[in-house]
Amino acid sequence: xxxxxxxxxxxxxxxxxxxxxxxxxxxxxxxxxxxxxxxxxxxxxxxxxxxxxxxxxxxxxxxxxxxxxxxxxxxxxxxxxxxxxxxxxxxxxxxxxxxxxxxxxxxxxxxxxxxxxxxxxxxxxxxxxxxxxxxxxxxxxxxxxxxxxxxxxxxxxxxxxxxxxxxxxxxxxxxxxxxxxxxxxxx
Amino acid sequence: xxxxxxxxxxxxxxxxxxxxxxxxxxxxxxxxxxxxxxxxxxxxxxxxxxxxxxxxxxxxxxxxxxxxxxxxxxxxxxxxxxxxxxxxxxxxxxxxxxxxxxxxxxxxxxxxxxxxxxxxxxxxxxxxxxxxxxxxxxxxxxxxxxxxxxxxxxxxxxxxxxxxxxxxxxxxxxxxxxxxxxxxxxxxxxxxxxxxxxxxxxxxxxxxxxxxxxxxxxxxxxxxxxxxxxxxxxxxxxxxxxxxxxxxxxxxxxxxxxxxxxxxxxxxxxxxxxxxxxxxxxxxxxxxxxxxxxxxxxxxxxxxxxxxxxxxxxxxxxxxxxxxxxxxxxxxxxxxxxxxxxxxxxxxxxxxxxxxxxxxxxxxxxxxxxxxxxxxxxxxxxxxxxxxxxxxxxxxxxxxxxxxxxxxxxxxxxxxxxxxxxxxxxxxxxxxxxxxxxxxxxxxxxxxxxxxxxxxxxxxxxxxxxxxxxxxxxxxxxxxxxxxxxxxxxxxxxxxxxxxxxxxxxxxxxxxxxxxxxxxxxxxxxxxxxxxxxxxxxxxxxxxxxxxxxxxxxxxxxxxxxxxxxxxxxxxxxxxxxxxxxxxxxxxxxxx
Numbered sequence: 001x002x003x004x005x006x007x008x009x010x011x012x013x014x015x016x017x018x019x020x021x022x023x024x025x026x027x028x029x030x031x032x033x034x035x036x037x038x039x040x041x042x043x044x045x046x047x048x049x050x051x052x053x054x055x056x057x058x059x060x061x062x063x064x065x066x067x068x069x070x071x072x073x074x075x076x077x078x079x080x081x082x083x084x085x086x087x088x089x090x091x092x093x094x095x096x097x098x099x100x101x102x103x104x105x106x107x108x109x110x111x112x113x114x115x116x117x118x119x120x121x122x123x124x125x126x127x128x129x130x131x132x133x134x135x136x137x138x139x140x141x142x143x144x145x146x147x148x149x150x151x152x153x154x155x156x157x158x159x160x161x162x163x164x165x166x167x168x169x170x171x172x173x174x175x176x177x178x179x180x181x182x183x184x185x186x187x
Numbered sequence: 188x189x190x191x192x193x194x195x196x197x198x199x200x201x202x203x204x205x206x207x208x209x210x211x212x213x214x215x216x217x218x219x220x221x222x223x224x225x226x227x228x229x230x231x232x233x234x235x236x237x238x239x240x241x242x243x244x245x246x247x248x249x250x251x252x253x254x255x256x257x258x259x260x261x262x263x264x265x266x267x268x269x270x271x272x273x274x275x276x277x278x279x280x281x282x283x284x285x286x287x288x289x290x291x292x293x294x295x296x297x298x299x300x301x302x303x304x305x306x307x308x309x310x311x312x313x314x315x316x317x318x319x320x321x322x323x324x325x326x327x328x329x330x331x332x333x334x335x336x337x338x339x340x341x342x343x344x345x346x347x348x349x350x351x352x353x354x355x356x357x358x359x360x361x362x363x364x365x366x367x368x369x370x371x372x373x374x375x376x377x378x379x380x381x382x383x384x385x386x387x388x389x390x391x392x393x394x395x396x397x398x399x400x401x402x403x404x405x406x407x408x409x410x411x412x413x414x415x416x417x418x419x420x421x422x423x424x425x426x427x428x429x430x431x432x433x434x435x436x437x438x439x440x441x442x443x444x445x446x447x448x449x450x451x452x453x454x455x456x457x458x459x460x461x462x463x464x465x466x467x468x469x470x471x472x473x474x475x476x477x478x479x480x481x482x483x484x485x486x487x488x489x490x491x492x493x494x495x496x497x498x499x500x501x502x503x504x505x506x507x508x509x510x511x512x513x514x515x516x517x518x519x520x521x522x523x524x525x526x527x528x529x530x531x532x533x534x535x536x537x538x539x540x541x542x543x544x545x546x547x548x549x550x551x552x553x554x555x556x557x558x559x560x561x562x563x564x565x566x567x568x569x570x571x572x573x574x575x576x577x578x579x580x581x582x583x584x585x586x587x588x589x590x591x592x593x594x595x596x597x598x599x600x601x602x603x604x605x606x607x608x609x610x611x612x613x614x615x616x617x618x619x620x621x622x623x624x625x626x627x628x629x630x631x632x633x634x635x636x637x638x639x640x641x642x643x644x645x646x647x648x649x650x651x652x653x654x655x656x657x658x659x660x661x662x663x664x665x666x667x668x669x670x671x672x673x674x675x676x677x678x679x680x681x682x683x684x685x686x687x688x689x690x691x692x693x694x695x696x697x698x699x700x701x702x703x704x705x706x707x708x709x710x711x712x713x714x715x716x717x718x719x720x721x722x723x724x725x726x727x728x729x730x731x732x733x734x735x736x737x738x739x740x741x742x743x744x745x746x747x748x749x750x751x752x753x754x755x756x757x758x759x760x761x762x763x764x765x766x767x768x769x770x771x772x773x774x775x776x777x778x779x
Contacts, residue, residue: 001255003241004255004256004259005259006241007240007241007242007256007358008256008259008260008262008263009263010239010240010241011236011240011242011260011263011358011361012260012263012264012267014236014239014240015236015326015329015330015365016264016267016322016326019325019326019329019330019365019370020321020322020323020325020326021321021322023325023370023373023374023429024321024325024426024429024430026374026429027374027377027378027381027387027426027428027429028387028388028389028426028429030378031377031378031381031387031428032387032388034378034381034382035378035381035382038381038382038383038384038385038386039381039386039387039388039428040386040388040390040424041386041388041393041422041424041452042384042455043393043395043422049396050393050394050395050396051395051396051397051398052395052397052398052420052422053393053395053422055384055451055452055455056420056422056451056452057451058397058398058399058420059397059399059401060398060399061399061401061402062399065399069539073446075401075403075405075417076401076403077401077420078420078421079312079392079420079421079422079423080312080313080392080421080423081310081312081313081445082310082312082423082444082445082446082449082450083310083445083446083564083687084446084449084535084536084563084564084566084567084687085535085536085564085567086536086564086566086567086661086662086686086687086688087535087566087567087661087662087688088566088567088570088573088662088666088669088670088686088688088769089514089516089533089535089567089568089569089570089666089769089773090516090570090662090664090665090666090769090772090773090777090778090779091662091663091666091778091779092778092779094535094567095516095517095778098517098520099518102518102519102520106519110521111519111520111521112519112520112521113520113521113528113529114517114520114521114522114529114531114532114534115529115534115539117517117520118533118534118535118536118537119535119536120449120536120537120538120539121446121449121536121537121538121546121561121562121563121564122444122446122449122450122451122538123446124446124450124451125451125538125539125540126451127538127539127540128539129528129529129530129539130527130528130529131521131525131528131529132529134528162191162457163456163457163458166191166194166195166198167195167457167458167460167461167545168456168457168458168460168540168541168542168545169457169529169530169539169540169541169542169545170527170528171539171540175398178398178399179398182398
């Protein structure tokens with residue numbers, strides 16, 4: 001019994017150093033040689049200032065920007081408190097939140113694409129569906145005094161297709177789309 | 188539902204069945220001590236490790252010795268993680284200066300990670316320092332997974348050996364599982380993940396200036412509302428990639444971030460998502476082939492794998508179908524599927540890049556096994572969509588199952604199945620030449636009964652104590668019951684996923700869940716090892732005309748029936764008051 005105890009403590013100590021320091025630091029080192037940009041969070045800079053990560057969504061309001069999805073992370077898109085709403089399908093709180101999102105997003109009588117009024121799992125979803133992007137195009141075009149066709153063309157350029165035509169779903173990165181919009185027609 | 192979704196699901200299972208054989212044969216080589224191509228690098232490491240820790244690799248252990256070594260080792264790792272969490276403020280690699288973790292939470296987390304559960308009552312990015320994540324938590328992803336594999340191998344030896352008293356050496360099995368299997372695959376996967384965007388750094392959190400400042404309206408304690416303008420976003424960082432790869436490969440599932448594999452820094456693209464799902468099933472599927480190889484009946488392995496695949500398929504179809512349905516309570520919302528424009532369906536709690544198919548498949552895969560990583564929030568699933576992950580856990584996570592734990596759980600069901608077959612024809616049941624006698628069946632039943640006792644017992648206590656149990660629920664009505672049932676099922680099954688609305692970071696839940704996780708792991712391992720030790724001592728009876736073959740479709744169907752009947756008899760009443768009732772009320776237009 002004493003031998004098992006000693007072996008257990010020694011084994012824990014040695015493998016803790018191997019697996020808890022050696023392994024992660026090896027990966028850390030290799031990643032910084034091979035993929036430094038991704039390892040640091042795929043950050044986007046403008047004029048020497050970090051303005052976000054292409055993988056982390058940001059909140060947008062008003063008519064002149066494409067809106068991201070509702071977010072349950074902190075006060076909205078807070079990467080120190082990622083997470084979903086965790087409201088179930090029969091939750092009264094969920095239904096009333098959906099109804100107010102619909103009221104805010106709906107244009108005319110056309111139903112709103114579902115991803116634009118539902119909160120993502122991470123609360124940081126950087127994407128919206130192409131349906132949700134095209135849906136907002138007339139509003140954005142009007143606010144920016146651009147023809148709708150130009151805005152639609154911009155969306156088309158920013159659609160990420162399925163990998164190999166198979167994996168995942170087509171999507172539009174909202175931050176990149178809005179940055180492209182700003183470049184096209186400065187606020 | 189879409190053709191594209193079905194193609195992804197088909198590709199996934201095809202690859203798993205294709206990889207199971209090479210993986211399983213490789214693992215058989217590793218544990219039989221035969222040569223592998225990694226030997227030139229790893230054998231010296233292995234010898235050094237034994238010399239440093241005083242292990243005699245030639246020593247053979249009886250089931251009791253094997254069990255004690257496993258328990259004492261787990262206790263040592265548990266204590267280490269508890270201490271690191273408590274004193275993390277004074278340790279390096281804590282750029283956010285996070286304080287030490289509170290005792291109840293630290294205990295819950297230490298038990299959680301050492302039992303391969305990885306239940307998380309906390310938000311990692313605001314609770315755990317980088318050092319705690321690496322040294323306290325990522326290490327357990329290896330240790331608990333390697334322990335699971337070692338136990339499964341010991342059980343297989345119990346079946347394969349004849350008239351022997353020993354099951355192998357725990358330290359050798361643990362070391363070979365870590366060095367030959369978990370570590371090499373984790374290194375490769377971690378690098379692929381970072382190429383796709385999974386972060387890996389030790390920097391303080393990054394402050395980014397928002398493109399458009401955000402106005403936040405908050406109501407103060409005095410009832411007055413105030414608005415503040417937020418101009419920056421604090422982006423949490425950390426050594427994520429190295430933990431992400433072992434998180435799925437070892438069927439652990441504890442997220443580096445609160446949102447787990449839904450977080451874009453843990454799972455940025457459909458490719459990482461697909462690889463994460465593959466790595467969850469890789470070892471469990473391989474181990475079934477290892478079983479067939481080591482007991483000398485490869486066809487038996489495939490008969491068991493067939494049973495697992497059928498159960499996986501039924502779960503995936505149900506979940507995918509349920510989540511593709513529109514929520515009848517939404518109005519003026521377009522929930523239809525369109526191939527090029529949107530996935531439609533129930534998108535609450537799901538990411539756009541994964542849509543419905545990849546989310547439903549991930550939810551099924553993570554609960555078929557004891558992983559518990561999530562790429563969408565199960566709490567927000569449709570009633571019948573959420574029923575699938577819950578049922579998968581309640582069936583004992585034997586559908587492929589956790590690394591090791593899935594296989595030994597499945598062998599217990601096999602013992603019950605051959606016992607029932609024996610009763611039907613009036614002969615002493617046999618399993619691969621070993622007579623199954625009263626002791627084995629008693630231990631198997633103990634294994635099967637402890638599980639519902641923990642889940643239903645603790646759920647019942649939580650419901651009866653409103654201040655302790657009910658106050659933590661985020662949803663009301665039948666969904667609240669599902670939330671609670673899921674919590675204890677996940678804990679006892681060492682899964683770790685959650686209907687995450689529940690606030691489990693209370694004293695009652697932290698301790699109750701810790702108890703469920705502890706007994707759910709070790710109270711089931713002890714009877715399992717007792718069976719293994721008992722079987723190892725038996726003679727092999729030659730097969731004859733009256734032997735019930737365990738390699739045929741008849742066997743697969745019988746095994747399937749036993750799993751479903753045991754699960755249904757135990758849990759159907761609870762499920763009918765939770766998800767099933769909620770489904771009926773949803774379509775009757777009720778909200779809570």
